[in-house]
Amino acid sequence: MEIGLVALLRAAWIAGTLPILVASIPSPRLRSFYQALLRFAKRGKIMQSSSHKLTVPQRFFCHFYVVAVVWTTLLLVITWFYAYRMEPPVSEPSLYSSIASHLAGGSTIFTFHRSRSTTAEHRRMVWQSVFLLLLMETQVLRRLFETIYVFKYSPSARMHIFGYLTGLFFYTAAPLSLCSSCAPEVFKFAANWLVEFIVKGKNRMSVTEFDTWAFVSPLIKSRWHLWIGAAIFLWGWLHQRRCHAILGSLRDDTEEVEGYFIPSGDWFTYVSSPHYLAEIVIYAGLLVASGASDLTIWLLFGFVVSNLVFAAAETQRWYVRKFDNYPSGRFAIFPFIY
Numbered sequence: 001m002e003i004g005l006v007a008l009l010r011a012a013w014i015a016g017t018l019p020i021l022v023a024s025i026p027s028p029r030l031r032s033f034y035q036a037l038l039r040f041a042k043r044g045k046i047m048q049s050s051s052h053k054l055t056v057p058q059r060f061f062c063h064f065y066v067v068a069v070v071w072t073t074l075l076l077v078i079t080w081f082y083a084y085r086m087e088p089p090v091s092e093p094s095l096y097s098s099i100a101s102h103l104a105g106g107s108t109i110f111t112f113h114r115s116r117s118t119t120a121e122h123r124r125m126v127w128q129s130v131f132l133l134l135l136m137e138t139q140v141l142r143r144l145f146e147t148i149y150v151f152k153y154s155p156s157a158r159m160h161i162f163g164y165l166t167g168l169f170f171y172t173a174a175p176l177s178l179c180s181s182c183a184p185e186v187f188k189f190a191a192n193w194l195v196e197f198i199v200k201g202k203n204r205m206s207v208t209e210f211d212t213w214a215f216v217s218p219l220i221k222s223r224w225h226l227w228i229g230a231a232i233f234l235w236g237w238l239h240q241r242r243c244h245a246i247l248g249s250l251r252d253d254t255e256e257v258e259g260y261f262i263p264s265g266d267w268f269t270y271v272s273s274p275h276y277l278a279e280i281v282i283y284a285g286l287l288v289a290s291g292a293s294d295l296t297i298w299l300l301f302g303f304v305v306s307n308l309v310f311a312a313a314e315t316q317r318w319y320v321r322k323f324d325n326y327p328s329g330r331f332a333i334f335p336f337i338y
């Protein structure tokens with residue numbers, strides 16, 4: 001199961017990234033492929049087609065973050081609880097636990113404590129997943145808030161249904177990728193617990209001592225790369241919040257609910273899509289926090305970069321076409337580079 005999940009996630013990120021990379025090759029022979037991909041990827045201001053066929057409103061972006069918040073919270077809670085339960089010693093398994101485990105088709109919490117998984121290195125890996133999911137949670141919570149309260153989506157802004165489904169997939173697979181190395185055992189633990197709960201009933205479940213310090217101390221004592229990654233993540237997070245506030249305020253003093261303007265301030269001084277740049281910084285922070293040794297997270301990062309660079313290039317072309325007075329020194333996404 002472990003290999004299955006990881007392999008599936010990796011295959012999905014490669015399948016998402018490859019077409020974007022191929023379409024980005026500046027060759028006349030790939031022109032029609034590029035146009036086809038662009039049709040699926042376009043949204044909002046760069047989707048100018050009057051046809052609404054196979055499109056949904058761009059404000060449906062908030063669905064991504066509803067899914068992301070529910071799913072990330074669930075993964076975070078069970079992974080955190082699992083990490084906590086790995087720490088203290090446990091008593092012999094009861095008959096109920098054995099039955100429950102048997103029904104769930106896996107080892108009991110007892111055997112899990114005495115398996116190879118009790119090594120310090122393994123525990124560290126599980127706590128690292130908790131840390132990454134905590135960062136992801138702060139990102140998706142803010143994004144949910146912004147899609148509801150900060151952005152003022154124009155009533156005519158649309159996105160292709162393919163882009164919509166890709167977004168839903170992204171926010172299911174991305175949190176899972178951050179904890180893919182321990183997800184199978186975490187799911188097994190949750191299944192065991194659930195079966196035990198059903199077999200024993202609430203009143204006969206063993207009570208877990210709740211020690212707040214033991215719940216957070218392994219996070220505080222995390223390795224240096226986690227804190228460096230968190231600092232990079234926070235840097236991107238703060239700038240994305242500011243850039244989104246700027247975009248959200250562009251229609252504040254105007255009656256034009258469909259109007260587009262030249263944004264300025266913060267990273268807009270350097271690039272046309274600073275919110276995409278900030279997103280890349282955020283995922284770079286997650287990559288560094290993971291120790292940059294997990295191929296699944298590298299592939300997730302590769303997808304985010306290629307997807308946003310592709311969208312930023314199109315956005316840049318749109319701004320230059322739309323505004324005669326567009327700042328000529330403003331790059332698409334990477335200051336002084338592209």
Ligand SMILES: NC(=O)c1ccc[n+]([C@@H]2O[C@H](COP(=O)([O-])OP(=O)(O)OC[C@H]3O[C@@H](n4cnc5c(N)ncnc54)[C@H](OP(=O)(O)O)[C@@H]3O)[C@@H](O)[C@H]2O)c1
Nearest residue numbers: 044045151152153154157247250260261275276279304307
């Ligand atoms: N992780 C990923 O792979 C991924 C993929 C996609 C997006 N995202 C993130 O999601 C966030 C939003 O992305 P998005 O593509 O929806 O952003 P966007 O197209 O720039 O739109 C964001 C909001 O700002 C408005 N807006 C944009 N430019 C404007 C202008 N010049 N004048 C007036 N209003 C303007 C849009 O209006 P309209 O409603 O009229 O369009 C929309 O309400 C970004 O931070 C991005 O990084 C991440």
